[in-house]
Amino acid sequence: MRAAGRLGSGAALWLLLAAQAVAAIEPISVGIAIGAASVITGYLSYRDLYCRFAECCRKQRPLNATALKLDLKEKLFGQHLAAEVILKALTGFRSNDNPKKPLTLSLHGWAGTGKNFVSQIVAENLHAKGLKSNFVHLFVSTLHFPHEQHIKLYQDQLQTWIRGNVSACASSVFIFDEMDKLHPGLIDAIKPFLDYYEQVDGVSYRKAIFIFLSNAGGDLITKTALEFWRAGRRREDIQLKDLEHALSVGVFNNKHSGLWRSGLIYKRLIDYFIPFLPLEYTHVKMCVRAEMKARGSAIDEDVVTRVAEEMTFYPKGEKIYSDRGCKTVQSRLDFQ
Numbered sequence: 314m315r316a317a318g319r320l321g322s323g324a325a326l327w328l329l330l331a332a333q334a335v336a337a338i339e340p341i342s343v344g345i346a347i348g349a350a351s352v353i354t355g356y357l358s359y360r361d362l363y364c365r366f367a368e369c370c371r372k373q374r375p376l377n378a379t380a381l382k383l384d385l386k387e388k389l390f391g392q393h394l395a396a397e398v399i400l401k402a403l404t405g406f407r408s409n410d411n412p413k414k415p416l417t418l419s420l421h422g423w424a425g426t427g428k429n430f431v432s433q434i435v436a437e438n439l440h441a442k443g444l445k446s447n448f449v450h451l452f453v454s455t456l457h458f459p460h461e462q463h464i465k466l467y468q469d470q471l472q473t474w475i476r477g478n479v480s481a482c483a484s485s486v487f488i489f490d491e492m493d494k495l496h497p498g499l500i501d502a503i504k505p506f507l508d509y510y511e512q513v514d515g516v517s518y519r520k521a522i523f524i525f526l527s528n529a530g531g532d533l534i535t536k537t538a539l540e541f542w543r544a545g546r547r548r549e550d551i552q553l554k555d556l557e558h559a560l561s562v563g564v565f566n567n568k569h570s571g572l573w574r575s576g577l578i579y580k581r582l583i584d585y586f587i588p589f590l591p592l593e594y595t596h597v598k599m600c601v602r603a604e605m606k607a608r609g610s611a612i613d614e615d616v617v618t619r620v621a622e623e624m625t626f627y628p629k630g631e632k633i634y635s636d637r638g639c640k641t642v643q644s645r646l647d648f649q
């Protein structure tokens with residue numbers, strides 16, 4: 314939808330040069346002048362101009378894979394599997410102009426290992442406003458679906474909400490936190506949207522992204538990490554194949570996973586089960602340093618050590634993994 318037809322290129326150039334000349338004299342006029350010239354010449358449509366001020370869902374906004382890779386490398390600690398799989402899954406999905414189904418990721422791990430944190434990074438790389446974007450939607454089980462007796466109502470609301478939002482923006486992102494606290498069966502309401510249909514009631518869901526976050530499977534992930542540690546093998550040697558299948562089966566058979574006997578698993582509609590490994594003492598220290606940096610403070614290694622040593626580590630004998638990951642680092646830092 315163009316605001317005006319294009320003028321001849323000579324006239325267009327003249328108008329832009331005139332706008333620049335005005336800008337040199339009076340900088341405040343620059344936006345208005347260039348904006349007006351652009352609209353008149355057809356270089357910018359009303360929509361382009363509008364999108365400079367308001368958030369727009371740009372269908373073809375490319376994913377900057379380099380920026381995402383850098384974010385994951387620099388900000389996410391101790392999660393080599395998650396970083397690798399998320400980068401691959403997102404770049405593959407977004408570089409495909411014609412995906413056959415929406416991308417569905419299921420993130421698993423104990424508290425404070427970075428599942429919400431990574432969702433935030435992903436959201437920011439997909440939509441400039443990140444979690445605050447109108448096209449990124451966060452559902453929290455205990456907040457949005459608290460009562461077991463209202464499952465049917467929640468299912469209807471969820472379908473309506475997702476349908477409405479994908480109609481408005483095909484590349485919408487939906488994040489479901491606390492999946493392990495979701496009533497069994499509820500999530501199956503969105504199964505038709507995750508399937509390989511070209512359209513459902515006139516809406517295509519194929520460009521949307523669904524991310525599930527869950528503590529379910531955390532024990533299984535810890536067990537594998539511990540086996541590697543006890544065998545003297547490097548944490549970085551743990552591969553997705555060491556965990557992914559066991560994770561999907563474990564979650565499918567776990568009544569408290571939100572995906573118990575779920576058609577999403579049965580029909581293989583979840584593209585990746587992504588394990589978040591339990592965090593070690595060194596990772597906790599990295600989190601403390603990152604938090605200090607974010608607060609603009611100088612890194613004080615004594616404080617870093619003090620905060621890390623205040624955390625509780627398990628299993629009882631070896632004390633390798635922080636039982637809350639990096640979750641209480643921020644509040645502990647306040648007390649130093």
Ligand SMILES: Nc1ncnc2c1ncn2[C@@H]1O[C@H](COP(=O)(O)OP(=O)(O)OP(=O)(O)O)[C@@H](O)[C@H]1O
Nearest residue numbers: 388389390423424425426427428429430600639640
């Ligand atoms: N692997 C990590 N790398 C860097 N920072 C992390 C990591 N894990 C956690 N953090 C820090 O700890 C905070 C809390 O972590 P986060 O909310 O992502 O945990 P979670 O895995 O979603 O936990 P829960 O299962 O309880 O929701 C994050 O905001 C981040 O600052």
